[in-house]
Amino acid sequence: MSHPPLPPVTAADLRSIVDAVLSHEVPPIVRAGHPVLRTPALPFAGQLDDAVLGLLLTTMRRVMHAAPGVGLAAPQIGIPLRIAVLEDKGVGDDDVAALRARTPLPFLAIINPRYAAGGTATAAFYEGCLSVPGYQAVVERHSEVDLTYTRSDGRSVTKRFSGWPARIVQHETDHLDGILYLDKAMSRSLADNSEHARRWAQPGIDAARLALGF
Structure with missing residues (x-):
């Protein structure tokens, strides 16, 4: 069944949304069922000046740490822009780290990202989501991806990610x-x-x- 598209977000709407979100030191995370999580985010094209963008990235990082999580996309705090932050310090269990190829991922802000498979290999593991709290499920994802994105300083980058960092990149x-x-x-x-x-x-x-038959 088709649904009517949501009305477009105007520049004034976006400014109001961002201002409301940034009025909180730790904005709440949007939960599954909110339309912002089911609508493709708007490409970032300078709608926020450098100071506001920097404040947004700092706030998103704070929310990610407080949750805690290893990634957060702007729609998860109600902002429909193609921006996400990633960071994973890894795990202390060597067996888990080795099997999942879970290497540390230093803090990274990605703007207008898109990814492509870096090969044919895939890996399946449990993962969860801050917007779907209380549950985990197995997702099969590419073991390697090439991510093209823009940094906060405006520079365009293409970088390959492998293992668990590649999973975080794909999820966000x-x-x-x-x-x-x-x-x-x-x-x-x-x-x-x-x-x-x-x-x-x-x-x-x-x-x-x-045991579960999947």
Whole structure:
């Protein structure tokens, strides 16, 4: 069933949205069901001046840390712009780090990102989302991606990401296209956080795949 498109966001609307969000030191995270998470975000084309953009990126980083999470897209705080922040300090468990190729990802702000597969290899692991709290599900993603994006200083960059950083890149860039991780998840793998911690917190997914039938 088709739905009528949402009315376009005007420049005045966008300024009002950003001002409202930035009035909070730690703005609330938008939850699944809000239209902003299902609408492709607007390309960033200088709608915010450098000072406001810098404040927005700092605020997004603060929200990401407070959640806590390893990535946050602007629509997750209600701002329909193609901007995201990423950062992962990794994990202390060597087995988990090795199996998931979870290497640290230094803080990165990406503007107008787009990614392409860096090969044919894929990997499937549990992941969650700050906008869908309380659950995790297995998503198969590209093991490597080439990400093209603009930095906050206006420079265009293309960089390859592998392993867990590539997963974060894909998850956050998908947000900017109105895609939630559940759209790509293996539905039978869906687990409440407490069940996941109790049963499926192993580095890999073999036990969960066998028991849950996905």
